[in-house]
Amino acid sequence: MDPKEMPDKSLTGIPLRYTIPATFEGGELDDIMLQHFFNTIAEVALSVASRGNSIREVSHD
Known part of the structure; x- marks a missing residue:
């Protein structure tokens, strides 16, 4: 990572x-x-979560 992209006093190292x-x-x-x-x-x-549950229920039959 380029040091120029780092915020001053950065705690995480995530670019701005x-x-x-x-x-x-x-x-x-x-x-x-x-x-x-x-x-x-x-x-x-x-x-998506509810659809995933219904697909699992149908596929077990």
């Missing part, structure tokens, strides 16, 4: 381009869009 800042400087619309995105990702994860 892969990290998210702890402070959010967006507006209310950005916050709503992020919440919608996270809710959608959660719904997809739950759907």
